[in-house]
Amino acid sequence: MKLQDPRPGKWQLFRIWASVGLQSFGGGASTTFLIQRAFIEKHKWLSIEEFMRLWNLCILTPGINLVALTVLIGKKLGGPWGIVVSLAGMLLPSATITCLLTVAFKQIEHLAAVQAVLRGVIPATGGIMLLVGLNFALPLIRKGYKEGVLYLLGSSVIIIACALVVILLKLSVIIVVLSAAFLGALFFSSRSDAPLPVKEQGEEQ
Amino acid sequence: MINPLIYFLLFLKASLFSTGGFSNLPSLHQDLIANGWAKEVNFGQSIAIGQISPGPNGLWVISLGYLTYGYLGAFLALIAITIPALLVLVVSAGYARIEHRAWVRGAMHGVSLAVVGLLLTVVWTVLHQPGVDWAGLLIAAGAFGLAFSRKVNILIILGLAGLAGYLLYR
Numbered sequence: 228m229k230l231q232d233p234r235p236g237k238w239q240l241f242r243i244w245a246s247v248g249l250q251s252f253g254g255g256a257s258t259t260f261l262i263q264r265a266f267i268e269k270h271k272w273l274s275i276e277e278f279m280r281l282w283n284l285c286i287l288t289p290g291i292n293l294v295a296l297t298v299l300i301g302k303k304l305g306g307p308w309g310i311v312v313s314l315a316g317m318l319l320p321s322a323t324i325t326c327l328l329t330v331a332f333k334q335i336e337h338l339a340a341v342q343a344v345l346r347g348v349i350p351a352t353g354g355i356m357l358l359v360g361l362n363f364a365l366p367l368i369r370k371g372y373k374e375g376v377l378y379l380l381g382s383s384v385i386i387i388a389c390a391l392v393v394i395l396l397k398l399s400v401i402i403v404v405l406s407a408a409f410l411g412a413l414f415f416s417s418r419s420d421a422p423l424p425v426k427e428q429g430e431e432q
Numbered sequence: 433m434i435n436p437l438i439y440f441l442l443f444l445k446a447s448l449f450s451t452g453g454f455s456n457l458p459s460l461h462q463d464l465i466a467n468g469w470a471k472e473v474n475f476g477q478s479i480a481i482g483q484i485s486p487g488p489n490g491l492w493v494i495s496l497g498y499l500t501y502g503y504l505g506a507f508l509a510l511i512a513i514t515i516p517a518l519l520v521l522v523v524s525a526g527y528a529r530i531e532h533r534a535w536v537r538g539a540m541h542g543v544s545l546a547v548v549g550l551l552l553t554v555v556w557t558v559l560h561q562p563g564v565d566w567a568g569l570l571i572a573a574g575a576f577g578l579a580f581s582r583k584v585n586i587l588i589i590l591g592l593a594g595l596a597g598y599l600l601y602r
Contacts, residue, residue, distance in 0.1 A: 411542020
């Protein structure tokens with residue numbers, strides 16, 4: 228049995244989350260890593276099994292998975308106040324910096340050099356986003372292989388159909404998500420007795 | 433004129449029906465453009481700024497909030513991405529009871545598929561920004577390749593892309 232540190236005070240919890248938020252550049256992978264290092268390895272407040280269980284709940288929750296994870300860990304370590312200080316620590320410093328960077332950008336956006344740099348950066352974010360989509364798709368495709376050709380084909384058709392109806396028909400995103408849930412319940416329910424594929428950590432972006 | 437309440441509700445709606453940091457983009461894109469409250473370029477700009485700032489990637493909407501509606505917009509966007517996360521408390525209370533029903537798994541699979549499709553529309557939106565030409569598409573392909581290799585830090589990839597942009601379009 229590992230010895231765990233005494234429960235954190237509010238201020239300590241805030242500081243830990245703030246340092247996680249401020250150190251995570253380039254999205255989810257590094258953030259998940261920092262959370263594991265702080266809460267599992269350093270202070271031993273959570274076991275890895277517990278962490279995975281919380282993470283699976285976050286995948287099922289709307290919005291940013293990492294923010295939901297902040298809520299769950301905050302609640303476990305400090306109750307309602309734990310949630311408040313954890314959210315404040317994770318979001319306020321990094322959101323402030325994001326906002327200030329945008330303010331700075333507004334000041335210099337008219338410069339030709341800035342426009343040129345941005346014309347390079349924007350398509351690059353498109354390429355990175357494509358990888359995010361691929362990371363999301365991989366566990367689904369793997370599951371499709373296991374379940375058979377029809378399952379894989381059905382899954383691919385739904386992915387492409389969702390993309391096309393939004394781009395071409397400008398159909399509302401909510402209608403698309405709800406229809407996909409309905410189709411999923413209709414076509415994929417009987418087959419999957421295996422538990423939900425556990426996403427690899429760090430896929431949340 | 434922007435109506436602050438409707439503006440906030442649009443951000444909240446986009447966040448409630450998304451999973452992960454970027455899947456709220458298609459909904460925001462549809463609604464803000466339709467209302468004339470955002471310009472096409474704002475989306476590419478805010479995603480680019482979101483990529484270089486610390487914190488979860490989902491914070492790009494803070495940048496979109498500032499670009500479209502100043503400090504108030506950034507603040508409303510922050511509230512809108514915080515509220516849905518609190519639903520995890522409801523999920524953790526209720527999920528244990530229904531997780532074994534077959535239709536829940538099927539529906540979750542359907543939602544995951546929709547999320548992938550919606551992310552493809554994000555890629556489409558970003559690559560259809562004004563000013564993205566064939567060289568831009570090459571930059572996108574290069575960034576994808578470097579990110580796929582997982583050997584190069586995202587910030588370095590963006591730095592290289594910025595340098596390429598500077599040399600090409602200056």
